[in-house]
Amino acid sequence: MTDEKPTQIFIMGKAYDVPPGVTIMDAMEYAGYRFVRGAGCRSGFCGACGTVYRKEGDYRFEFALACQEMVQDGMHLTQLPFTPAPRAAYELPSLDSSENVLLQYYPEIARCVSCNTCTKACPQDLEVMEYVQAALRGDLAEVAALSFDCIQCGLCAMRCPADIKHYHMAQLARRLLSVSASPVPEHLTERLKAMASGACGEELDELVGLDVDALKERYSAREIEPAAEGAA
Amino acid sequence: MNAITYFPGCSLKDSAASFERSTVAVMERLGHPLEELPRWTCCGTVAALATDDLMHLVAAVRNFERAQKIEAEEIVAPCAMCFNTLRQVAMRVNVDVEARDKINAFMNEEEDYEGGVAVRHLLEILRDRVGWDAIEEKVTEPLFDLPVSAYYGCTLVRPSGVGIDDPAAPAVLGDLLEALGATVVKTPFDTECCGSYQVVDRRDLAVDRSLRILRAAITRGAAVIATSCPLCQYNLEEARRGALAEGMLVEATAPVVAYFTELMAAAMGLDEELLPADLRAAVVRSRETTPEGV
């Protein structure tokens, strides 16, 4: 810990002094919380760490990802890492994307009152209400475009007065679109074919045989960006 | 000429797509092109009636704010149900400052709606701005004596003060049909309810209501029933389908249910693609039976 003044936050009503400038997630761990659920990627991609807070002197509710948002003095917070919202069961290939599929599987979207509360809740700053509205009028492409960066944190659904399961619905839209409108990527098809005919068998067998430490070592040493050709 | 700010509503983008296609095409032909309201949201049909139910006015007010943003003084809806919902809300929030302030405070991410956006139905624009004469001028293939029932239903004419015409004896749709060359068939059911949203959980009830409307039109010889609402259209077609299946009607005499804009497109000789097959057939039939030179 530095000698800077600690930041005071309130986790579920209890005060903690935590180091300034750390994320909510780090601060909670510093305060003694251990995440069994409610944390995943720790880099803003998995949507497991939805958090709500209010700051002293501000009546508004704020929404964040615990792994991304920095603590602020006087933050009252709790995690809302999970939203009970079962996903509709569907057989993707059997769906006809020219029909109002989204409405059929998620008819609650017809209850939207355009309050925009979902948009205000989204830690990804998506225009959530706009994608629900696009869904209501059957515009799959618009739903997919507007919801592309959704990480399924569920905060919108937690706030919606109309009981809408926004993120599941939008996921269905993106899936429908990828089935009906996007070309099948050639390289992927080829790769899958190669794998099916045993092309990577040896490498896989080797990996399966390694112990954890050796795997870790390999992982850290992996090539992240392929070296540019002809680079010095 | 200023473009008309147009509010399509959800159904016109999906189940009632032919209503939108014909609307856009005829307005273009009449020299009053439509411009879609940017980022419009569902109107929140049907109008919330409780004085303290402000939450259910938000959807409409959000649309008014978006109209205000582009400096539009009015929005025009072809769907009678959207029109009715939007106008009822406009009539309240344009004068009820307290309600408007509360809604504005809630919608704090938008600019305040200051009141003043008017809501009009497309038929009002046709009657009051375009005019029947101008429409008649654009008619290239008059619907010679095609017997059409002008079905208003509820939301064009009620409640009092909200509708676009006399609720007891509306004329606007009939006048339009006459300008197209059709013969208007009057029935006592012209402003009767089709059963509306009851069709969702009480299909029997809506079909029963719609069947009466259909029968009244058949008895009086209508070949087409003109509608202005995707829900009326759906209910009447449901009743028609059922009656055909049960042998109560025969295809040859069962009236075709069509949006008034589709009839306009037919009379203006617009792209045949705009017309549903059954309407095209009815129009062709009536032309064949009309003596030469009429």
Add this chain to the structure above:
Amino acid sequence: MPRQREVSTERLRERVEEMSGEKLFACYQCGMCSAACPLTEEMDRLPSQVIRALQLGDPTVIESNAMWVCASCFACEVRCPKGVDLAKLMEALRQIRLRRSLDWISLDELPRERIRELPQIALVASLRKKAG
């Protein structure tokens, strides 16, 4: 049976008047509304009887099916010689129940094939009137 809470009769009358903005005692029971209503065959009380019950403070009116059969067509409203907007009274009765989470319809009971056919306005409207 959905869960039910007591509604005091005085309170019911008051709340219906407040929420509808209508005067219950303006009605002199001529029955024009019931004559105009296209859906009375399905109602367990006529529209004019709904007002009468409210005038008398009869709490059982909240159990009536009339407000759920009502299609908000406003046929009653244009006919009433006393200017009572009955559609608003029906709305108040619906709202009193819906605000207690006593929904009249459930989306879960609506088959997918039906939703596929229906125009959006049917669903939006029905859910606004029959679910809270």
